[in-house]
Amino acid sequence: MTSPARKPSRIQTENRQRIRDAALGLFATHGFRGTTLDQIADACGMHKPNLIYYYDSKEAIHIDLLNTLMEEWLSPLDAMNAEGDPLEEIIGYIRRKMEMSRLYPRESRLFANEIVQGAPRMLPHLESTLKPLFDRQCGIIAKWMKDGKIAEMHPAHLIFSIWAVTQHYADFEAQIAVLLPGDDKRARGADQFVEMMFRKVLTP
Amino acid sequence: MTSPARKPSRIQTENRQRIRDAALGLFATHGFRGTTLDQIADACGMHKPNLIYYYDSKEAIHIDLLNTLMEEWLSPLDAMNAEGDPLEEIIGYIRRKMEMSRLYPRESRLFANEIVQGAPRMLPHLESTLKPLFDRQCGIIAKWMKDGKIAEMHPAHLIFSIWAVTQHYADFEAQIAVLLPGDDKRARGADQFVEMMFRKVLTP
DNA sequence: CAAGTTTTTTACCATTTGGTAAAGTTACGA
DNA sequence: TCGTAACTTTACCAAATGGTAAAAAACTTG
Structure with missing residues (x-):
């Protein structure tokens, strides 16, 4: 180019x-x-x-940034392994997402901006790269549910809720900083809360 | 002005x-x-x-928009009533937030844009209007928890997660539309999932 | 170290954009 | 219905912005 x-x-x-x-x-x-x-x-x-x-x-x-970071951004989802222990695989994914929110808030906000504005430069990439990965991982989760390893629910909405909650801490940090002052304890509190929440949701 | x-x-x-x-x-x-x-x-x-x-x-x-819509946007949180049944009050709040995501996605995205970019024009408003309301409702939730009506957890993070999940459907609609095609069933599926999820989390 | 190539800098340009001046038009109360 | 105030339109401007041309500087290599 x-x-x-x-x-x-x-x-x-x-x-x-x-x-x-x-x-x-x-x-x-x-x-x-x-x-x-x-x-x-x-x-x-x-x-x-x-x-x-x-x-x-x-x-x-801008395009180079989106493309360069996309792969890295999705790697935790890709790392969710069908052979592992279902609950711990998903919790591990959530932990990695929380960690990324903390370490790479700029990347999170870059994508947030792009998607909120209708993904004008990323829609094809979503179709071609994200969609297949998403469908595959939904399939894995669905199987775990059918096998009774985790509670049954709509896998796609489960993933949406994981994205929503984890990325919220990076994307809406300005708001969170106002509502919950005290930077140091916040990150640990968030990690604990999110893990507790999804453990409870996923336990059959 | x-x-x-x-x-x-x-x-x-x-x-x-x-x-x-x-x-x-x-x-x-x-x-x-x-x-x-x-x-x-x-x-x-x-x-x-x-x-x-x-x-x-x-x-x-821009400022007039933010100010005009802020109040309306927060009214569902304000409507959460200390005298009502705890679980149903919170679920009711979640339902109203989901409804707003569906009916007023523009408002949701306007705020998302503003917050993602560090809330340059809204920080004072967050401090003066949102913060007191937020603290008050956190207090109500905390009391419900202490009384054993709902499961114990960090009230602030609970509210963050409600915001995150409900607003996600408006703010990231472009992505969701790619990953979960078929407009008609999506909204109902989302409503059901979110309600199920928080019921499970909140049940003691 | 000289010739050629890559990289940086200076000066510049066309378009877009937020905003103004002022003339023209419409609504409305006396 | 007439005068005035409220509203709309046309013509315009200065600054900002994405980008270019081309000379100067630095680096690479035979």
Whole structure:
């Protein structure tokens, strides 16, 4: 996309990473339209035309970010293993999601922004990448339920609720910080609550 | 703000409503910066300077929307009554939140956008309006728990999880539509799932 | 170290966008 | 029905913004 078709140099790899890192924070908090090239340039100590040297356009940065992070973002779901203990597999997935909310709130908000706005740049990716994975993992969960290992319920809605609750802590942090001050205890309280909640829901 | 201090005329009331209605949809899906005055003008069949006649600036429209809708948005939480049956009060609240997600997805997304971006225009309002209400209702829930009417857990996190799950259906609809096609059955399935889930969590 | 290639910087441009000035039109009370 | 105040429209502007051209600088390699 950016260069015809050549192996990227060291400087290229480095600087694209710098750009992505700066853009991630800005897109996550101001959205695509709310972020300017000048802001990105500023945040990574480059000049605007230099960005365009590495990425064809502002949109190209955004798209690259979404694509790059998508895989990483979905890996915990993929890691849920049909052979493991059902309850512990799902709880393990929830723990990893909570951890990601804490460690990578920018990524969470980037996706939140994109989806809230109708996923204009990600719909095809959702169809082609997320959907098959989602259906597969729903199938695994459904089987666990049929085997009586966990309580029966709609697998898709179960996953939605896991996403909703775990990502809420990253996406709505501004609100949570107002309502539940005291940063230190919050994360542990959240982890404990969410695990307790889903254990209770999933226990047959 | 807009006019010194006079009772609004019929035309004024009408047109401000038209502007708010158009702006609500646009701000909800494109965010504040992603929405232009021209788009709003177009959407409500007015000309740009006419908007500025009714609202001092684009930001004034946004702020008015947030303030106008905040109260309405929080009313279900306020309606949770300490004298009622604890489990049914909370389930009733959840039902109302699900209904609002279905009937007013634009409002939900407007707030989601605002909070994800750090609530730049709403933080004071959260402090002054939401926080007291939140603390009060947390207190009611805590008492219900102490009395053994519902299972014990952290009331604040319980409310967060209710918000997360119910609003998820409005805010992430684009994703849900891809993963769970078939519009008609979805809403009922969601309602049933969410009610089942929280009943299970809350039952002592 | 010289020639060529990659990267950075400066100067610039066209379009978009939030907003204004002021003339024109409509509604409405006396 | 007439005058005035409320409302609408046209024409316009300054700043911001995404992006380009091309020269300058730095790096790579024979």
